[in-house]
Amino acid sequence: MDQLFMVTLLATAVTAGTPILLAALGEIITEKSGILNLGVEGMMLVGAVVGFMANVATQNPWLGVLMALIAGGLMALMHAFLTITLRGNQVVCGLALTIFGTGLSGFLGKSFVGIPAPASFKAFSVPLLGDLPLIGPIFFRQDALVYVSYLLVIVLALFLYKTRWGLSLRAVGENPAAADAVGISVFRIRYLSVIAGGMLAGLGGAYLSLAYAPSWLENMTAGRGWIAVALVIFATWNPVKCLVGSYIFGGLDALGFRIQTRGIDISPFFLQMLPYIATIIVLIFVSRETKTHRVSSPKALSIPYDREER
Amino acid sequence: MKITLEKRLAPSTLMLFAVPVFSIFLALLLGGVFLVINGSNPVEIYGMLFKSAFGSSYGITESIVKAIPLMLAGLGVSLAFRMQLWNIGAEGQIYMGAVAATWVALTFPGLPAPVMIPFMLFMGFLAGALWALLPAIPRAYMNVNETITTLLMNYIAILWADYLIYGPWKDPAGFNFPLTPKFVPAAILPTLGETRIHLGLIFAIGAAIVIYILIKHTKWGYEVRVIGESPAAARYAGMNIKKNICLVLFLSGGLAGIAGMAEVSGVAGRLQHGISPGYGYTAIIVAWLARLHPATLALVSFLFGGLLVGGFAIQLIGMPAATVSMLQGLILFFVLGGQVLTNYNIKIISSPKKSASKEVE
Secondary structure: OOHHHHHHHHHHHHHHHHHHHHHHHHHHHHHHOOOOOOOHHHHHHHHHHHHHHHHHHHOOHHHHHHHHHHHHHHHHHHHHHHHHHOOOOHHHHHHHHHHHHHHHHHHHHHHHOOOEOOOOOOOOOOOOHHHOOOHHHHHOOOOHHHHHHHHHHHHHHHHHHHOHHHHHHHHHHHOHHHHHHOOOOHHHHHHHHHHHHHHHHHHHHHHHHHHHOOEOOOOOOOOHHHHHHHHHHHOOOOHHHHHHHHHHHHHHHHHHHHHHHOOOOOOHHHHHHHHHHHHHHHHHHHHHHHHHHOOOOOOOOOOOOOHHHO | OEEEEEEOOOOOHHHHHHHHHHHHHHHHHHHHHHHHHOOOOHHHHHHHHHHHHHOOHHHHHHHHHHHHHHHHHHHHHHHHHHOOOOOOOHHHHHHHHHHHHHHHHHHOOOOOHHHHHHHHHHHHHHHHHHHHHHHHHHHHHHOOOHHHHHHHHHHHHHHHHHHHHHOOOOOOOOOOOOEOOOOOHHHOOOEOOOOOOEOHHHHHHHHHHHHHHHHHHOHHHHHHHHHHHOHHHHHHOOOOHHHHHHHHHHHHHHHHHHHHHHHHHHHHOOOEOOOOOOHHHHHHHHHHHOOOOHHHHHHHHHHHHHHHHHHHHHHHOOOOOHHHHHHHHHHHHHHHHHHHHHHEEEEEEOOOHHHHHHHHO
């Protein structure tokens, strides 16, 4: 394989990995607070359609992003209310969110199918950084949202491990009763974390409909929300590892497409299976690792917190 | 004033029945708001939905046809849920069952019906069961989250079925449509009179009875219930949890596989693109709404079968197909929220806490 091919492939891996990265970062925040939200796929879809609709209405991609953030946040608020306040089953509630989101996005987006986004995010080269050999064309000739995702990874890593708020958030996810005892509001932190997670999932969806494939298609996430949920485990709840993982999956996505254009004779159906198969295999290996190396999930993950039952 | 939740000693019986009914009502109400925003008349749309599903004998029989896969897959899903195993791969298991049954019908077209149908049924069951066993083994022995793996395998199964019908199994006389040749008559399930209700209904009812007896009246069923309710107690009692995880998911997938077999053999008469329009996902809602009980499950399957039939009808007047899955998601939301009323007493107390905390400040 020649160098140009590799560089194009890796640059596409970043683009294809970005929606997964954004959603997975959101799920890291949510899960770190002790709440499991399996509704990522649904929140992404609603984010994608709402962002697209706002884009059509206003011709402004940033307003699209704003609306997607709000829509994702509102979806997550439903999850927060049902699981935190009403202590509903988090797995089933997340599924409900995905089913509802799939339906709602299809319902809202029906008349938007097939029209191109009027104002999509375009790639541009970052001064200086974009001229670096290899790294420039791969990482710094992307669109604005990709740069936002780099910043988010750094900010989130610093937030979680270097700030007081981050410490509180992790405490709530590890041992809510102890956090409560020292005066941290478990309910408020969990609500905020779940909503922030939903906003990022919405943003991931908007990346699909405003940058990656600037249009709206029913079910256009095609399981990326679920891959994002799996990726959180793969990344052991670490934002930086999450970035690496996202690009690996993005690369698989891109590879399938590139192989076809090179005229290699494999059925496209098999190529499309690659990301799903890879996710499952990776998940199995990582689960073995976590068992031996004790890198475990937040201890209170998916357990409702009941003050009186402590 | 403060609202607190107080855990009930036993779930309220009244709420057990009232909650699902109210959930559906409130979901329709909120769905109606979305319809109004979208510029449609909810009364007209719901009326049409209801009338086409339950307003004629044809509608009712069609609702039963749609209830068959929901009931089979729902039984499978609820069996796994009993053990706190989140099998959300019923959709893929349906597809694998459909593929395996189709393989039998296309490979051995000379078999007589009394051999063909049981063979297809067996292969459909086996394929669905093995497809669920694949994520079950890592779940049991390496603690790999089955929610994600079973779900991701849906995509693989659907792509596999698409590969076959767009490729090696494509009907040469099908004008390039993504479907296999029509099955020989021996591979088609008999139907009831003039209706489209097929033998799959008997499979579903039979499966419900078998599962009910297994769970309520056998030692194994007791084990499953104990493991589901208290894994620690089960371990202490020396129950083999790992083996039971595999067995339960195997059966769970097998039931969904039968649903797939019944769809190709009883409804479509061939394998075609989109053989299941999301039955596997709807089955999850059905199972939860029925509180995992086989008899209630039959009733809820019928209602949701009707919702699907109505969904097709409202598409004819230009409503999106997704309207129905939106309503389904809303129903599940309200059921989940409503369960708090079943398990908790809501107490509204005017507490002096607020003023006390102010004094501290």
